[in-house]
Amino acid sequence: MRLQSLIYFLLFASFSIGQQTFMNPIIPGGYPDPSICRVGDDFYIVNSSFEYFPGLPIHHSKDLVNWKLIGHGLNRENQVSGALNLIDVQENGGIHAPSIRYHEGIFYIVSTNMYDQIDPNNSNGVLQNTNFIITATNPAGPWSEPHIIEGAPGIDPDLFFDDNGKVYFIGTHSPGNVNANGIGAIWAQEIDIETWKLVGERYSLWEGACDKNHTEGPHIYKRNGVYYLLVAEGGTGHHHAVMVASSDHIFGPYVSGLRNPILTSRHLSLNNWVHSTGHADLVELKDGRWYMVALGIRNDRDGRSNMARETHLIPVIWESQIVRWEQVSIDDWQPVKVDFPVAAPRTGRVERIDQLPFTNKPQLYNTDFFDNFNNSELHKNWSFRRFPQPNTYSLSAKKGSLRLYLKPEKFSLRGRYSAMGFTQKESAFEFKTNIMFSPKQNLEEAGISIYQKDLNYINFTIQKLENNYVLKLTVQEKGEKSILPELKEKIKILANYSGQLVLKVVSKEGFYSFQFSNDNEKSYKIFHQISDNIVLGQGYTGANIGLYATSNGQKTKAYADYDWVSYIGHIK
DSSP: OOHHHHHHHHHHHHHHHHHTEEESOSBOSSOOSOEEEEETTEEEEEOOOBTEESEEEEEEESSSSOOEEEEEEEOSHHHHBSSSBOSSOOTTOEEEEEEEEEETTEEEEEEEEEEEEEETTEEEEEEEEEEEEEEESSTTSOOOOOEEOTTOOSSSOEEEEOTTSOEEEEEEEOTTOTTSSSSSEEEEEEEETTTTEEEEEEEEEEOOSSOTTSOEEEEEEEETTEEEEEEEESOSSTTOEEEEEEESSTTOOOEEOTTOOSEESTTSOTTSSEEEEEEEEEEEOTTSOEEEEEEEEEOSBTTBOTTOEEEEEEEEEEEEEEEEEEEOSSSOEEEEEEEEEEESTTTSSOOSEEEOSSTTSOOOOOOOEEEOOOSSSOOTTOEEESSOOTTSEESSSSTTSEEEEOBSOOSOTTOOOEEEEEEOOOSEEEEEEEEEOOOOSTTOEEEEEEEEETTEEEEEEEEEETTEEEEEEEEEOSSSSOSOTTOSEEEEEOTTOOSEEEEEEEEETTEEEEEEESSTTSOOEEEEEEEGGGGOOBTTBOOEEEEEEEOTTOOOOOEEEEEEEEEEEEOO
């Protein structure tokens, strides 16, 4: 851990221990749509991964505030090259809104893959929703091949194991048509988990409390004999919210809670530190207390952040509400009360600093990442945009280094290019790497990259350009409105290039400063500084920071060796 980061860590740790508090988000970086389960003293969270591979990241915790990435539900080619296509999946497609559940020694993850089928006769393609379940006895893996659930429309599925031995599959559908893909209403049907077949009649449960066009993200729970249906409403922006309804029967009818929404930021100022809070899941602790995990977007820059949607923790209590009146005699009507969850009972919102769930287990908030590539397997933090091409990288070609092979492909829609990274976890950070690269062909390049989407990135690379070696900064903005119309590319000739450089980017006060050192970090030279809002979170995912190499359309055997990478996040 570097000195500056250590200072941040010690300051927060001492504050946390003294005040018995923790800091949100509990899983920083682009980890949206959290789902949680508890097994004994252990907690597990799974998140959406969309077009990224490996898919379905799984974090583990003993205390709800310190989380470690332990594996991925989808980490093999045969899991993602058939019905679940992560080979050429579109932006914001892929793996959506999973649920993780545990029952009788087996973990279950149920999710949706959204794939836009490429159709030469239809420029919009044909969107295919595939709902599936994977299982494991160890949440770190290995996980099974996907079990495709035939005839299950919609997205955001959930599994509910009732205490009578029956299992139910919950999904979304278009209002008015229980068999139609879409969102706006919730359906449930019994499922046979031996055959992975839906059985019996399908029931439409609820169309939500307010925004009935965007009811999604369902979860069902049972408490004291009452069934609860938790949903997300309002879309994924500022009006995002969590709603709840209750019923005496699994198939309803469900009665909306009078305090809906039970969690939202729609009523707060646009300047609130976090917004778009929603898409939640509940977990009960061994001692009977309850907590909620939900996504939210930090308001770090222009109402957004480069990390996009992250996982937050919210305390929950249960309080009774009158759901109806029943006549017990001619002159006497009695209220029927049902307990409903109350999120963040002290303030009604997601707090940046909140009370620890377990007072003897302080949060050790640390977002640093250092990799010297000395292990035989790639660190779990690394991911790719889609399943990578064969022979994209090697940890054995040069011991103690990561070898990234140049490919003819470069950043392109639905492309598989040589880029690998990890989620940006704080707006302020320092990222650097020691690269050894000796390109032979014209236009070959390698270096570092900060990328948000296929056509939204900043590359800082070394390139062979005619008879020179140059440093190059390439900026690709997303959308028609350009932030930096004057800058698409900046080039500087490297005098006396020896085949090795340390490349660095420092993010501070809304700017990325791109720097380099040719004297083993004795000194750094600033190459260029640009606004960091070029890669603000857009759509479903946040920015990734990592490595990139391309031959720009040429066949090649070239490669770049990275000796180490270092990321230090600075807590605001």
